[in-house]
Amino acid sequence: MEINSRKKTLIIGSTGKIGSELVKIFDANKGHQIKLLIRDISKAQPLIKSGHDVIIDDLTNPAVLAAKLKDINQIFLLTSPSQDQVFLQKNVIDAAKRAEINHIVRISALGIHADIETALTKTSLAKWHREIEIYLEDSGIAFTHIRPNFFMQNFLNFKESISNDNEIFSSMTDGKISAIDVKDIAAVSYSILTKTGHTGKAYDITGPESLSFKDMAEQISIAINKKIEHRYVSSEILRGMLLKNNMPPWFIEDKLSFYDGYNNGLGSNVTNTVESITGKKPSRFIEFSNCFISKII
Numbered sequence: 001m002e003i004n005s006r007k008k009t010l011i012i013g014s015t016g017k018i019g020s021e022l023v024k025i026f027d028a029n030k031g032h033q034i035k036l037l038i039r040d041i042s043k044a045q046p047l048i049k050s051g052h053d054v055i056i057d058d059l060t061n062p063a064v065l066a067a068k069l070k071d072i073n074q075i076f077l078l079t080s081p082s083q084d085q086v087f088l089q090k091n092v093i094d095a096a097k098r099a100e101i102n103h104i105v106r107i108s109a110l111g112i113h114a115d116i117e118t119a120l121t122k123t124s125l126a127k128w129h130r131e132i133e134i135y136l137e138d139s140g141i142a143f144t145h146i147r148p149n150f151f152m153q154n155f156l157n158f159k160e161s162i163s164n165d166n167e168i169f170s171s172m173t174d175g176k177i178s179a180i181d182v183k184d185i186a187a188v189s190y191s192i193l194t195k196t197g198h199t200g201k202a203y204d205i206t207g208p209e210s211l212s213f214k215d216m217a218e219q220i221s222i223a224i225n226k227k228i229e230h231r232y233v234s235s236e237i238l239r240g241m242l243l244k245n246n247m248p249p250w251f252i253e254d255k256l257s258f259y260d261g262y263n264n265g266l267g268s269n270v271t272n273t274v275e276s277i278t279g280k281k282p283s284r285f286i287e288f289s290n291c292f293i294s295k296i297i
């Protein structure tokens, strides 16, 4: 297919939190053609049934992937936070180069790029994200880095402790975070993918307010009409609790470092980027809590 006649946006990560919201936005706003890359055929079936154009691929072979990109103009890229993300995402960039893709819009993370080392930049996730960002910048493909803060949806991981013990727990003290709803990350991604003027840019995106875990526990309490407390546990105790839950050691160390960084103000800055890109104010934490009430209790 002629490069100029390619119209489709490939969405990688469409079965995940941000990607599934992005697909909903494209579906609601007709006029842009999308194709979904999914690795698991059983997860692809419902999307194929609902009329979506799907390719099956697991991102392990750039040559195989490149051959599937003939009708693709641009790529939205994210994969799970895991050790293999550098290998997988570099493969996507290599495939995109071979297939002469115009633009890659990639989900990174806030705080991973700084002139001095911080609790956030020293995490494995930050190093992996930055390595991929640099690889993308050096590829010659037009890029946009989207760097979101801590997701509000991370609080869904406390479902059990909220239900059973009326608490959330962490090594957070008074540190505040401008957490963001993944729906707002998807809305920013949609605008970037469908409007011009975003190439070569890196966007730090946050929610509209900076709150401590104690503040957020209070807001969850209001939403579910049940008193929820935030219980502080030291990093040492939290490490032991998470190890018992079979969380990978690198992920535990990253979580503790992120909490350390947030306690030192590294996640508290509020940006107006969501509104300036989408024209809409991002969700407040209370709105997220009200929407997710059925998932929280």
Ligand SMILES: NC(=O)c1ccc[n+]([C@@H]2O[C@H](COP(=O)([O-])OP(=O)(O)OC[C@H]3O[C@@H](n4cnc5c(N)ncnc54)[C@H](OP(=O)(O)O)[C@@H]3O)[C@@H](O)[C@H]2O)c1
Pocket (backbone or CB within 6 Å): 012, 013, 014, 015, 016, 017, 018, 019, 037, 038, 039, 040, 043, 057, 058, 059, 060, 078, 079, 080, 081, 088, 107, 108, 109, 110, 125, 147, 148, 149, 150, 151, 154
């Ligand atoms: N959580 C936070 O607070 C936070 C903050 C800032 C940035 N981030 C970044 O956000 C990103 C995660 O976004 P998310 O939470 O929306 O992701 P997610 O829910 O974990 O979903 C990951 C998606 O990637 C797909 N995927 C993974 N490996 C694949 C492979 N080999 N081939 C094809 N597809 C593959 C998954 O497919 P399957 O359904 O098959 O697994 C899924 O669709 C990470 O880069 C993370 O570092 C997170």
